[in-house]
Amino acid sequence: MSDVTAPRPRLVTRPLVLVCLANFCALTSFYLLLTVVPMYAAAAGGGVGAGMTTGALMLTTVVAELCTPWLVSRYGYRRVLVAGMVTLGAPALLLLGSSGMATILAVCLVRGFGFAIAMVAGGALAASLLPAERRGEGLGVLxxxxxxxxxIALPAGVWLAGNHGYPPVFVAGALAGVTAAVLLLGVPDPRQEAGEPAGRSLGVLAGLRTPALVRPSVMFFATATATGVVVTFLPLAVADASGDLATLGLLVHSVAVTLARWWAGRHGDRHGAAGLLVPGVLATAAGMLLLVMVDSPYAMLAGTALGGAGFGAAANASLALMYDRVAPSGYGAVAAIWNVAYDTGLGVGGAGFGVLAARSGYPAGFALTGVLVLAVLVPARSGAGLPRGGGKAAPPA
Incomplete structure (x- = not known):
């Protein structure tokens, strides 16, 4: 008689731990400077200049994300990731010697390329190290x-800049990126171990022609746009209040995002991820509408908490749903498409809101952002390709 109680496959392995630690360091480098660089640029270019830094960062990020699956297929995970981590961290040191907008934008453009590699190649590598039977749980932990x-890093960067100046933030961001590169030197390349020939991978363009992948990413894009607005402009919107209030708002937002991503991973593994997408969009829009009352500390904190929870749920649900719809050979394309949605949203939110707020003020800008987030539900309601009842969709042919 066969054993019907076979043990579950092991989730945590040494390579996965190293990838998680490298991802932790890369995101620390990213978040330390995400809000601080717009603050640094505001003196040179005002609110529009602050938005341009986020837009420049995400411009090269999106372009590089489309190329990263090809780079991985050509050179392998390890070499591409090590180069990307160094590119993400080291350019921050150039900001120590210049506060000109040209230098700031150039650094953002270069760091965007490294960030794209870190997120796309790192995400695909982590997904390939997760057992299929525990993918939902693993994505929740990741x-x-x-x-x-x-x-930690998003509010810490603002606090450090406000209390000790910008140089410590730039140095810490550079060290975090280089540390990530060192950690990845000890990770074996699964493509080489499997003997997969160079140049073979599912293309991003093919993934972009697959509605089952595009539709969840579009809904996630809407929530990422709102997040780009919050992380870029919340410190400026509450500039007349205590600086600690902006730090607290960013902390609340980050905690809500983190807890929601973890909860959505566990919930989606048991009940399906698709049912969380629409609630995530609704919560994000509601959070932006609460920020119309940004002068009220309670409304601001409630808005950042609700918006962060919606963004976190949509982030995990969309990624899990997209991985479920492809074979392992398509993980790179999924990671690229999902990260394009993420980073395009952050860039559009930062750059577009800067122009809008300069004309209409922050409350009106927050209100319009909330309405635009809700607009994504119109195509979703008319047939977004999501399975009813939260079930998993079958992989496309």
Whole structure:
């Protein structure tokens, strides 16, 4: 008689731990500077200049994300990731010697390329190390680990800059990126171990022609746009209040994102991820509408908490749903498409809101952002390709 109680496959392995630690360091480098660089640039270019830094960062990030699956297929995970981590961290040191907008934007453009590699190649590598039977649980844990840098580094960067100046933030961001590169030197390349020939991978363009992948990513994009607005402009919107209030708001947002990603991973593994997408969009929009009352500390904190929870749930649910719809050979394309949605949303939110707020003020800008987030539910309701009842969709042919 066969054993029907076979043990579950092991979730945590040494390579996965090293990838998680490297991801932690990369995101620490990213979040330390995400809000601080717009603050640094505000003196040179005002609110529009602050938005341009986030837009420049995400511009090269999106372009590089489309190329990263090809780079991995050509050179392998390890070499591409090590180069990407160094590119993410080291350019921050150039900000120590210049506060000109040209230098700031150039650094953002270069760091965007490294960030794209870190997220796309790192995400695909982590997914390939997870057993299929525990993928939902594993993504939940990875989301929790990935969210910790946002909880710590995002508000810490603002606090450090306000109390000790910008140089310590730039140095810390550079060291975090280089540390990630060192950690990845000890990770074996699964493509080489499997004997997969160079140049073979599912293309991003093919993934972009697959509605089952595009539709969840579009809904996630809407929540990422709102997050780009919050992390870029919340410190400026509450500038007349205590600086600690902006730090607290970013901390609340980051904690909400992290906890929601972890909870969504566990819930989606048991009940399906698709049912969490629409609630995530609704919560994100509601959070932005609460920020219309940004002058009220209670409304601001409630808005950042609700918006962060919606973004975190949509992030985990969309990624899990997209991985479920492809074979392992498509993980790189999924990671690229999902990260394009993420980073395009952050860039559009940062750059677009800067222009809007300069004309209409922050409350009106927050209100319009909330309405635009809700607009993504119109195509979703008319047939977003999501399975009813939260079930998993079959992989596309």
């Amino acid at each position: 989301g929790l680990v990935s969210g910790i840098p946002a909880v």
